[in-house]
Amino acid sequence: MKIGIAGAGAIGGCLGTKLAAAGAAEISVLARGKTLAALREKGWRLQSGGENIAVRVEASDDPRKIGVQDLLIVAVKGNSLPELAPALTPMIGPRTIVLPAMNGIPWWFCKSGGGAFAPFSLKSVDPDGCIEKSLPLEQTLGCAVHIGASCPEPGVIRHTTAWQLIAGEPSGGVSERLKRVAALFERAGIEVKQSPDIRSEIWYKLWGNMTMNPVSAITGATLDRLLDDPLVREFCSATMREATAIGERIGCQIAQSPEDRHTITRTLGGFKTSMLQDVESGRAIELDGIVGAAREIGQKLGMRTPNIDIIFGLTRLFGRVRGLYPEKSS
Numbered sequence: 001m002k003i004g005i006a007g008a009g010a011i012g013g014c015l016g017t018k019l020a021a022a023g024a025a026e027i028s029v030l031a032r033g034k035t036l037a038a039l040r041e042k043g044w045r046l047q048s049g050g051e052n053i054a055v056r057v058e059a060s061d062d063p064r065k066i067g068v069q070d071l072l073i074v075a076v077k078g079n080s081l082p083e084l085a086p087a088l089t090p091m092i093g094p095r096t097i098v099l100p101a102m103n104g105i106p107w108w109f110c111k112s113g114g115g116a117f118a119p120f121s122l123k124s125v126d127p128d129g130c131i132e133k134s135l136p137l138e139q140t141l142g143c144a145v146h147i148g149a150s151c152p153e154p155g156v157i158r159h160t161t162a163w164q165l166i167a168g169e170p171s172g173g174v175s176e177r178l179k180r181v182a183a184l185f186e187r188a189g190i191e192v193k194q195s196p197d198i199r200s201e202i203w204y205k206l207w208g209n210m211t212m213n214p215v216s217a218i219t220g221a222t223l224d225r226l227l228d229d230p231l232v233r234e235f236c237s238a239t240m241r242e243a244t245a246i247g248e249r250i251g252c253q254i255a256q257s258p259e260d261r262h263t264i265t266r267t268l269g270g271f272k273t274s275m276l277q278d279v280e281s282g283r284a285i286e287l288d289g290i291v292g293a294a295r296e297i298g299q300k301l302g303m304r305t306p307n308i309d310i311i312f313g314l315t316r317l318f319g320r321v322r323g324l325y326p327e328k329s330s
Contacts, residue, residue, distance in 0.1 A: 018190055031059050035155060073101055077284065079286045107121075107131040112172075213276075295308050
C-alpha cells in the first residue's frame with residue numbers, strides 16, 4: 001500500500017513515523033525547505049514515552065514525483081490548505097482515500113448536513129473553492145485527531161499525549177474503506193475510533209479548542225492559568241454555550257456542560273495549546289477553521305454569537321499586528 005503524507009509537522013510526523021516503523025506501507029512525504037533536507041539526511045525521528053523511533057521515508061517537494069497514492073494523509077495547518085490543495089492532485093487517483101488529519105472544521109462539513117440544513121460552502125475555510133475542487137468529497141474520510149505532539153526541530157517529533165484518531169464517513173455510517181484505514185493505523189499502534197457520526201465528533205473537539213486555543217494565544221497563558229482565572233473561565237464557558245446552541249441546529253448535539261469539559265481540560269495542567277506554540281514560534285495562526293467557521297455557520301443560521309465574535313475579532317487583530325494572520329481576510 002502506498003501512503004502519501006502532505007505536511008511533515010507534528011501530526012504528520014507522528015502518523016508517518018508509526019506507519020513506517022510498522023512496515024505496513026510504503027510512505028512518501030511531501031515536504032519542503034529545512035524539513036525536506038532533514039528528512040532526506042536523517043529521516044524522521046520520533047520521541048514518545050521514553051522511546052526513540054527513527055525511520056527513513058521517501059521525501060520530495062514535488063507531488064508529481066510522489067505520484068498517485070492509495071491513502072493521502074493531509075496534515076497541514078488549515079490556513080495553508082487552500083493554496084496547497086490544487087498541488088496535491090497528482091497524488092490523487094480515482095481510488096485514493098483522502099484523510100485530512102487537521103484541526104478545526106473541514107471544508108466539507110456543511111456539504112454533508114444529513115438534512116440538518118441546506119448544503120453550503122464554508123468561505124472561512126475554503127474562500128475560493130480550491131479545496132473542494134481539488135480534494136474529491138466522495139473519496140474523503142472525516143477525521144478528528146487526538147494526539148498531543150510538537151516539532152522542536154525539522155524532522156524531529158516529540159509526542160506527549162494520546163494516540164487516537166476518530167474517523168468516519170462525511171455522510172455518516174461505517175464503510176468498508178473506513179474499516180480498512182482503521183485496521184492499517186491500528187497495526188501501527190494508533191487507536192482509531194470508527195464513528196458513524198464524524199461531524200459530531202469534529203464539532204465536539206472544536207467546542208473545546210475554539211476557546212482554549214485563541215485565548216491562550218493572545219494571553220500567552222497555559223491551560224491551567226486560563227481555567228484558574230474565574231473571569232476568563234466564564235468567558236470561555238459563555239462562548240462554548242453559543243457553540244452548543246449552533247451544534248443543536250446542525251445536528252451535532254453536545255451533552256456535556258462547559259464546566260464538565262473544563263474539568264477534563266484542567267487535568268492537562270500547564271499545557272501549551274497548538275495556537276500558542278504557533279505564536280511563540282512566529283508561525284501563522286489557524287484561526288479561521290477553529291473560530292471563523294463556527295462564526296460563519298452561526299451567521300448562516302441567523303444566530304447571534306457575541307462571544308464568538310469577540311474572540312474571533314480579538315485574536316484576528318492580535319495576529320495581524322504580529323504578522324501571523326493576513327490583513328486581507330474579512
